[in-house]
Amino acid sequence: MSAQGSSTTEFSQDLSTWRSAVFACAGLTVPQVDISRFFTYLLPHSGPITAGKFDAICEDVLASQYDNGRWISFEEDPAQGKKEHLGFGGLVKIAQAVESTVRTKFSLEPTAVLDSAPDNVPGSKRRSDTTRPDGYFILRERQCTEPHWIDIAFPAEYKGQDGVKETNDDIEKTVWNMHHIMREDARRRFAFGFTIENRTVRLWFAGRAEVLVSDPFDFVSQPKxxxxxxxTVMYATTDDLGWDPTMTLVPETDGKHQYDIQVAVSTDPMPVVYRTTRLISNVGACRLxxxxxxxxxxxxxxxxSCFTGPPRVLKDSWPDTDRPREAEVLAQVLRDIGSVEEAQDFFLTVEAAGDVSIGGAVDQTLPESDRDQLYARDNGEEPKRFDLMQVDNSERATQGRDKTLQSLDGEVRGSQVSSFSALQHQLQEPVRFCPKTHHRIVFKEVCKSLNEEIDLPTILVALRLVCKPLNLMHKSGWVHRDISAGNILIVVLGDRVKVKLADLEYAKKCERGPASSTLHEVRTGTQDFMAVEVHAQDYKFLPESMIIDQDPFGPADPAIQGLAEGIIPRRVRVVIPPPELDEELVFTYNPLHDLESIWWVMAFFLINKDVRLVLWGPEKPLLPEFSETPTARSIRLPKQAKFAHSLFLYGRERVRLMEIGYKLKNKIAKYLHPALRALGAPLNDIRVALIKAYTAAEVDVRNIDHRAAQTVLAQLNTSLAQAAMLSSPDPFSIEVPSSIARSLKNDASLKTTKRKPSDNSTIDDDGEDGQDGEDARDDAEARGGDFRSDRKRAKKGQ
Structure with missing residues (x-):
């Protein structure tokens, strides 16, 4: 199951690259709001500190800590300090003074306390994570004995200087810190942060629909x-600081976080509680x-608190508030399909579903009405936006900024941000995400996604089978709109595979005529598998001129005949086309786009994956035409990686690929492993069928329905069957265990393994295990795909 806009591409990561990708996801600019409105609409306000108590706190703390216009702990501005982090140690003293005063006067203990430890790395479930904030408000009653990200409420970044370089560094780190909080712990519904450059403080907020910053203030001259x-932060409830009270962290087992999760059901006033046993996917959490x-x-x-009943699958997400929930959509799809035999077998069965409620209210991001009030300015000015990359107009800084923008153009997708989507954030108007509602749904079936499968014949058979439920949807007037390797679920029983089509949250009735009145600025779908037209939100196969039924001049107008004799036309009777023919075409998703996504899934497994050949026995050697020497591999693999990047990382080649003259078979022959080259023909046949179907259908784009997709559907069935057989020739079968990027990173030679047909295990010739569990986790998260976290499956190469 994937998330909107997510990616499943595997590319090697480091912390700075992850940060840049997350930073790009936030957008080029974010709303900047009045500090008073930040306090009113975003910061906690249900704590025990009333206005009267706050006045008493101020009086005492300022009397002991503030003198002659300065904080006593800041005799000089941080910019004059020798060491940056030491210059902000005075903040901890101020917070301790607040804590002491509140304890003495009101007998209250803080929820969070301020700490400063810039040289220490807080604990993280990702061992490779070295994120190190300069300070943080951290829970007083901690889950962990040592500082850990699951206990950090409000991270801080400090800079002694307030120049552009320092400000930009703080911004990037703070956006990353907020993302990391929500990625690290499933209980975190939103996150805060704050930055200080010399004396300038900004407060930050990140939720599932918005990232924003407050107006700056001077903490020296504005002590109150x-x-x-x-x-506000120290005495807030954990709920108001972003923790989810309907999820409880269970003590770690084998170093893995598990949760007890409440799911509301309409038939019972008490929620049903489920305990997680295995993380299947956290792809959506990797996007800010x-x-x-x-x-x-x-x-x-x-x-x-004992297990009861069989294993289930629980999905926690934040769908758009104005969209119907997945269980409702699934029920309506099945009703519209009608009594087609075995239709239910192709879809999941819902056991429980409901929106999450906290404190008696549905858990939501800010509704539009509150957003408008939050963004409004107290002085009546237009809403402001804050540049996440502050500009230094010196020549040296301009050159550096140009290099940064160029690097974003080639950014990886560790946070589910591709370079071509990141670049759009730079070039387009700011994207306003729709308000979202926290929702949970439980399914009865436990399957694995296509992302988890490495056997290529199984993958191709599954792709062929999933065309059937997709066709049933199309015939009943629905489009799926989020076909991906994560949404195609499989159960493999011996030599048979069963499929289920999942994640119908964005499924929609096909629109005929004018577009729907409900508009969403964010495209639906998974980036790697999104149809070219859907990504562009524009038709690419329209005829060069839209044909009008009636010739405006008539078939034999005398004026036209007279032009040949030099007669100037006067008083010509012209037929004006009806106004609707002049209306701009509004792009609408149609069944062909779903089928193109199937094609992109197939292309992903063939082009973006490295192969491993599995011999069925020692009696037949590998034929020379299927083998590859280490030297040939070392030459070919970078070329395949470059081709894969052009399709699934940068995206620049995707539009060209959907042109009829594109030489796909030639590229397959040059760049892919010899064992895959025969699959170039069926892959190309589907591509050509798609182009022809688009061209025919877009003569009349207002009336495209499931019939336009029938020729492509037939070609998919034929070509996928051919490809499945070609992927398992005698005497071997093809597996796709890792990405091209990982193979390049590891510089591993292709290993030919031996096994019996009934043995599903794969062991390298040298007897070494494959990637360990942590690498498997990091790799799967980097590519945005599903992963199994237990060590045994990681060793088996899954």
Whole structure:
């Protein structure tokens, strides 16, 4: 199950690259709001510190900590300090003074305390993570004995200087910190942060629909504002700081976080509690804004907190508030399909579903009405936007900025941001995400996604089978709109595979005529598998001129005949076409786009994956035409990687590929492993069928329905059957265990393994295990795909 706009491409990562990708996801600019409105609409306001108590706190703290216009702990500005982090140690003293005053006067203990430890790396479930904030408000009653990201409430970044370079560094790190909080712990619904450059403070907020920043204030000359900020955060409830009270962190087992999760059901006033046993996917959590989808295998708990019933699958996400929920869509799709035999077998069965409620209210991001009030300016000016990359107009800085923008053009997708989507954030108007609602759904079936499968024949058979439920949807007037390798689920039983089509959240009735009145600025779909037209939101195969039924001059107008004799036309009777023919065409998703996504899934497994040949026995050697020497491989693999990047990382080649004259078979022959080259023909046949179908259908784009997709559907069935057989010739079968990027990174030679047909294990010739569990986790998260976290499956290459 994938998330909107997510990616499943595998590319090697480092922390700075991850940060840049997440930073691009936030957008080029974010709303900048009045500090008073930031306090009113975003910061906690249900804590025990009333206005009267706050005045008393200010009086005491300022009397002991503030003198002659300065904080006593800041005798000089941080810019004059020798060491940056030491220059902000005074903030901890101020927070401690607040804590002491509140304890003495009101007998209250803080929820969070301010700490400064810039040289220490907080704990993280990702061992490779070295994120190190300069300071943070951290829970007083911690889950972990040592500082850990799951206990950090409000990370801080400090700079002694307030120049452009320092400000930009703080911004990038803070956006990353907020993303990391929501990615690290499934309980975090939103996150805060704050930055200080010399004396300038900014407060930050990130949720599933927005990232924004407050107006700056001077913490030295505005001491009461600093105290208001500190007391608000220190004495807030954990709910108001972003933790989800309907999820409980279970003590770690084998170093893995598990959760007890409440799911509301309409038939019972008490929620049903499920305990996670295995993380299936956290692809959505790797994107700063969006659905934030996580999927677990779970078991229901009884009143004694013991497992009851069989394993289930729980999906936690943030769908758009104005969209119908997935269970509603699935039920309507099945009703519209009607009594087609075995239709239910192609879809998941819902056991429980409901929106999440916290404190008696549905858990939502800011509704539009609150957004408008939040963005409004107290002085009546137009809403402001803050540049996430502050500009230094010196010549040296301009050159550096140009290099940064160029690097974003080639950014990886560690956070589900491709370079071509990141570049759009730079070139387009800011994207306004729709308000979102926290929702959970539980399915009865436990399957694995196509992302988890490495056997190529199984993958291709599954792609052929999933065309059937897709066709049923199309015939009943529906389009799926999010076909991906993560949304095609499989169960492999011996030599047979069963498929289920999942994630119908964005499925929609086909529109005929004018577009729907409900508009969403964010495209639906998974980037790697999105149809070219859907990504562009424009038709690419329209005829060069739209044919009008009536010739405006008539077939034999005398004026036209007279032109040949030099007669100047006068008083010609012209037929004006009806106004609707002049209306701009509004792009609408149609069934062909779903089928193109199937094609992109197939292309992804053939082009973006490295192969491993599995011999069925020692009696037949590998034929020379299927083998590859280490030297040939070392020459070919970078070329394949470059081709894969052009399609699934940069995206520049995708539009050209959907042109009829594109030489796809030639590229397959040059760049792919010899064992895959025969599959170039069926892959290309489907591509050509798609182009022809688009060209024929877009003569009349207002009336495209499922009939336009029938020729492509037939070609998919034929070509996928051919490809499946070609992927398992005697005497070997093809597996696709890793990405091209990972193979290049590891510089591994292709290993030919031996096994019996009934043995599903794969072991390298040298007897070494494959990637360990942590690498498998990091790799799967980097590519945005589903992964199995247990060590045994990681060793088996899955």
């Amino acid at each position: 504002l600093l105290l208001k900020f500190f007391t 804004r969006g659905r934030g989808t996580r999927v677990w295998e779970v078991r229901q708990l009884n009143a004694n």
